[in-house]
Amino acid sequence: MQLRVAFASSDRVVIDQHFGAASAFAIHEIGLDTSRLIEVAQFIETAMDGHEGKLDAKIALLDGCSAVFSEAVGASAIQRLLSKGVQPVKVENGTTIDSVIAMLQGELKEGPTGWLAKAVNRGTPKAVERFADMEEEGWSE
Numbered sequence: 001m002q003l004r005v006a007f008a009s010s011d012r013v014v015i016d017q018h019f020g021a022a023s024a025f026a027i028h029e030i031g032l033d034t035s036r037l038i039e040v041a042q043f044i045e046t047a048m049d050g051h052e053g054k055l056d057a058k059i060a061l062l063d064g065c066s067a068v069f070s071e072a073v074g075a076s077a078i079q080r081l082l083s084k085g086v087q088p089v090k091v092e093n094g095t096t097i098d099s100v101i102a103m104l105q106g107e108l109k110e111g112p113t114g115w116l117a118k119a120v121n122r123g124t125p126k127a128v129e130r131f132a133d134m135e136e137e138g139w140s141e
Helices: 053-061 075-083 097-110 114-122 126-136
Strands: 003-008 024-030 035-042 067-070 087-090
Touching: 003 097, 003 114, 024 097, 053 075, 067 114, 075 087, 087 114, 097 114
Parallel strands: 003 067, 067 087
Antiparallel strands: 003 024, 024 035
């Protein structure tokens, strides 16, 4: 299971930006024991001027991501992200990308809950789940 997760970060180390005003996103692919940086997207306009149009490019970039971690995110951006299946997650100032990756990997190993469980289940084909349920009930070929 591999998850794509984005981080609003100016330096690819610390999550240090507001979603709407982020100058860059670092997108990582995270597995149980591995993670790798797969994309860095930088934006020119970073002023928080209240224009909703600037969110379009940022939200489109996150297609395929399970979550985006930032210092803050506005209400309209939250609604738009959730409608695309991307969970916005607010973190404390100074939180490092590596610490979040380690936390996500730990939760994946222990059994994900909340939004992470939903993201994992989205990646599991329904037929596989159905057959696993049938096997637990004692069905066989």
